[in-house]
Amino acid sequence: MRRAGVIVQWALVLAALATLPLYRDELPDLGTVWTAATHADPAWLALVVLAVAGSMGAFARLQRRLLRIGGLRMSLRRAFAITYAGNALSTTLPAGPAVSVVYTFRQFRRGGASAQLATAVIVAGGVITTTAYSLIGLLALLAAPHARGPALVVLAILMTLLIPALLWPRTRALATAPIRRAYRAAIAHPKIAPHVERLADVPHSLRPTRRDWAALIALSLLNWVFDILALLSAAHAVGIGAAPDGVALAYFAAQAAGSLFPLLPGGLGAIEGSMAASLVALGAALSPAAAAVGLYRLVSYWAVVAVGWIAWIILHEGLRLPARAKALLAGSGRLLLDGLATVAYVAPYAAVHLRAQAGARRP
Template identity: 75%
Template sequence: MQETVAVPAHPPADVAPPRPAPDGPRRDEPIPDEASADDLFLGGGSGAHAAPDAAPRPWWRRRAGLLVQVTVLLVAVAALPLYRDSLPDVGAIWGAIRHADPGWMAMVVLAVAGSMAAFARLQRRLLRIGGLRMPLRRAFAITYAGNALSTTLPAGPAVSVVYTFRQFRRGGASAKLATAVILAGGVITTTVYSAIGLVALLADRDARGPALTALAVPAVLLLLLVPLLRWPRPRALLAAPPRRAYRAALAHPRLGPYAERLAGVRDVLRPNRRDWAALITLATLNWVLDILALLASARAVGIDVDPHAAALAYFAAQAAGSVLPLLPGGLGAVEGSMAASLVAFGATLSPAAAAVGLYRLVSYWAVVAAGWIAWLGLHEGPRLPAPAKARLAGAGRLVVEGLTSTATLSPYSAVPLVMPAEARRP
């Protein structure tokens, strides 16, 4: 459920900003030492940072992503009558949803909330390792708001990274720490995601053989490398090419900021064994609980699917949404791939579509709605009269406090649900 991670390209000076006011800085106040959205990515040269003689791009190029998404959506809607006989029966889908088991549906809601809670706690733990104690409620709000930006806006993952970076800075993190947390969180969750996918493949009898065959070559190479690394000469020979590549990247005018920031992560974040155990546990919960939500959705409509089959359907849908990111949140590609996978594992089409609809209703639409409320709660809303904005912010804080209560689903008990007053400021 997490967005793609990008790296700020032109890091601002590593000077911690002044302590923010209790409500955080206003939207129109500049943040000390913070890069603009254009400065956070390579090739960002618009606005005040563009060359004086740079010609503005045509409007259709600035809105190309949105135009492509709208065109794809219109084409898909226009093509629906052509595939009417292949689509699931709407009446059967609605009947399956109406008779969904309430207990399993409650499990769907709790699992999705727990998945988001695990990722919020993972980022908060990384900030804590870097020396910053962030209130749990604020960490939840940033996670939900960033997810909403990532899954609903054109170029949403990039926007979400910039937004998360700025929110960490406003919370008191240095530029290096904010970047290190975004980078490390992405690497950890992606690594655990790959490991869970591999376990799901090995658990399936039909996929076990090809998976073991594909793993045989890297496993043999690893077994051959381990003895060589014990001797200084082979170890130096193996380490020489990566070191040369790193020095070349540092000297490159465009890759240099990336390489410098990647090297800086090790200096900013130094987790111990207990930290690693907590981070891996939280990353695992992030993915396992989301897969459990899909499994509970299938069981709610009467589909008896094995856990590894639900996991494979989940990973197939994630891959389809990544390969075809034409609509925000992988809309269309995720639902179609997930339903087709459930059918391949023995479900009938209409119940499979109902299960996917229930899962996406909670894991996408409900989470996006909560994310935009959290966005308002962080005082990032539009320019509204002060009373109206205060009421919206209060409603956002109330929702975020309710979402924060789901933290009890995680065994990560080292952080209390209510932070003491002296720990609310770095």
């Protein structure tokens, strides 16, 4: 099954490459794109790297905090390694998200977490980050003048439907009836029941305090805000003066486009095309838009995947390598992860400084 998925993935990538000559006149000039990328502002490029490191660091710290709430302390280096390795598996393998969840679960178990705690951390982390993602997306829609009206209408309709469902017992019972039936069916199934019981234990495995909730909310928001900041910085690096709300909408549109093509590794092609088109819609020329997207994806996808596979090698206990090569690789990987952890510590402060410096350079 995994081999078939790899074949399908590469077939889709090759098919997309084969169609490029058909749209030759509509594609940006590669020479102009290269010129825009190579003449990008170094301060803004540094901010791209810092923002991506801050985004990954925020998610690693989120999971580490959840483990600590559950009673398990994990080193920052190991938390970073698991986060980067899981991301590499998720964005490069067939059925990557499922593989990443299983891998992360096993790494948490090897780190001393119980099955219930490992499940709780993965589920809670997903719920918290998804909620933060939805909140930031909603705020981006409300901040954009052309999208504010439709967003308010949709929000009003949703609130009109949800409030009665939450307040009226009969409506609430009708809305939750399918969930209760599915839960009873799952509990009755001998192979599924243990997994469902672990999910049911999530609220009991994690009991965050108010201080914990504040940290979790802040980290989940920073996870997405830093990633959007990286795209905004890449746009400014090539001279695209896009507003933050417009770039945020371009970011969420690209994420939606990538989710429509789950067989493409990391949303390759779909994300880049959607981001470039969104930046053009915001008023950017095609070649600078393509350069900005290329710089952003070079750091946020390719560099992060490369670090992730290095982290996977370090964490993989059964890797067959000569002892000297393995020690050298492990030492280099630890140094890299320590550096990323340091960057994640200082990223918020360095980001503000570099952004101000870059703004001062521009007329």
